[in-house]
Amino acid sequence: MAEESDFLARGRAVTARLWGARAGGQELPAQRLAPEFFSLVTQFVFGGFWSRPQLDLRSRSLCTVAQLAALGKTEELRGHLYGALNIGIPREELIEVLMQTACYAGVPAAVNALNAAADVLKA
Amino acid sequence: MAEESDFLARGRAVTARLWGARAGGQELPAQRLAPEFFSLVTQFVFGGFWSRPQLDLRSRSLCTVAQLAALGKTEELRGHLYGALNIGIPREELIEVLMQTACYAGVPAAVNALNAAADVLKA
Amino acid sequence: MAEESDFLARGRAVTARLWGARAGGQELPAQRLAPEFFSLVTQFVFGGFWSRPQLDLRSRSLCTVAQLAALGKTEELRGHLYGALNIGIPREELIEVLMQTACYAGVPAAVNALNAAADVLKA
Amino acid sequence: MAEESDFLARGRAVTARLWGARAGGQELPAQRLAPEFFSLVTQFVFGGFWSRPQLDLRSRSLCTVAQLAALGKTEELRGHLYGALNIGIPREELIEVLMQTACYAGVPAAVNALNAAADVLKA
């Protein structure tokens, strides 16, 4: 069984691919309030799930963008759209994922996602 | 501008790839109650969105599975898991998408999705 | 300021219009577990909101059906569809409300609502 | 079977009744990012669902306001409140729909909706 430090190391390897130097550069109010929370997230989300070899990074990124759009989590959506662009997913494909959200979460969810994405994805 | 019959033809081409002969074979109570609704869905969802060339069918299928799991729509999830298997997405990748749902929609959403998927995805 | 018993009396007047003798006849597990809860609901939901004169009963019923469909609360939806039929809303209009749910809450929400409604609304 | 251009024509007839000259006048970031999305929405939402004769425009407008309030889609709610006023629904009735949202989606959903509606509906 792997050590906790393995979770952290694997998680940081994933976030570095998604956001590079920006991974540690953002400073949310939540990070000052609860810094341990973000350490746990890196270990669990990126070290525990995203780093598993059963699914490629591109698919994980697309599915995350799709879920955040459907759930209306627009701030996180913007972060993951940057990550998706960084690993080479074309902006046209990301727009298409957001558009298709209308079918499963309703038109307003898609409109909100496209509005939130507009400056990240503009040509 | 394309004709409405184009929407329907394009939509049926997509559902045939996803579900083959099964596409028209299911008989939900809703279909007897509101048959026109399902004609509109074929035209709009599959003919209007899924048939656009900007994103491949595999990516659309994965994103749909991810959204249905996050939104807790387990009946539709099962239908789209069958479709995903039919177009060649390995069951291991689909399980992984459902697992990762825990990160963005919470652990109970992932457990519910895995429970709903169990007989569709069993080895 | 009205007395609490006014809330209860007004609430019962509304539920009698919606469900008649059936209003007190249903026996949910929750009613045995928490009978006081249902007394509060009659006072607050039907006595506090539905009995206000600013909006007619038909509009309140349609809006409730629409919200329950959008929120995926299918058991309550069935109860309010019975109520809507009892106050004279035609089944064709109720089906239409459920269909339109696809636009704002997504296609799966509409399909689930139509499935739940099928035996209540069948011709 | 109707042509696609029929969907568009019927959809535009509905949006003209709801928003008149304003229908094409708004300029969301999403519209610059994904103009084809909004053409599909006009065809499908307004041309495919709203233009069906089985339910009157007033009922469709009230149900849409109710669903957007319940789902917390405040930007779209404001747009549809303008539309509801334009087709003659009194502001007192719209406030009542938003208030009743507390019963089915919780008090915070109703408060958020009333806050979002305040300048649109002020006397």
Next chain:
Amino acid sequence: MAEESDFLARGRAVTARLWGARAGGQELPAQRLAPEFFSLVTQFVFGGFWSRPQLDLRSRSLCTVAQLAALGKTEELRGHLYGALNIGIPREELIEVLMQTACYAGVPAAVNALNAAADVLKA
């Protein structure tokens, strides 16, 4: 059976404990639009539920904070965090409730809650 004025008196006793003089001091746009709504909320939410003796105020406050975080109702969350501090719940415990939200409603819900809480809960 108690009178309606009892609901109001009991409700005001609860809000006074949670927010003291601030209880009546906030002025939301919704309050100008629908003042009767807030009177009903005081009677029903605080007079009808919170004032029941079966559960202590601390537990009710924690559960409310937990639910508002899970549901993404950040404005109401901030109000109830102030109330929780006023009745003596330590800020460390409130941060912990928000962190644990990640398990049941997903990481983005927890991040949004922590961001909304940051200035209320800062040391």
Next chain:
Amino acid sequence: MAEESDFLARGRAVTARLWGARAGGQELPAQRLAPEFFSLVTQFVFGGFWSRPQLDLRSRSLCTVAQLAALGKTEELRGHLYGALNIGIPREELIEVLMQTACYAGVPAAVNALNAAADVLKA
């Protein structure tokens, strides 16, 4: 930094308090489909969050019950109601938490939660 096995050991200590011998005894379809998922959940949810000393077990249990009721996750709610009873929370307090859910997530969410809880919490 702690080892991963510490997460697992701490997580198992929490689940043993909540469910005792039952903790490993349930057999969901999801557990056969994705056994690794449940190992990750034990490590992350119970070892990473619940085992932190900043909040007592009773408060964590109440908040979890409150969130699951608000989110409509009835299967998980039942499991956590068993856990809550096992650590000594009186059934009257749990019923009260479920009732209060009506205020923040709407009456149907509370009714569904009370229905799901009825046999677990019956006197």
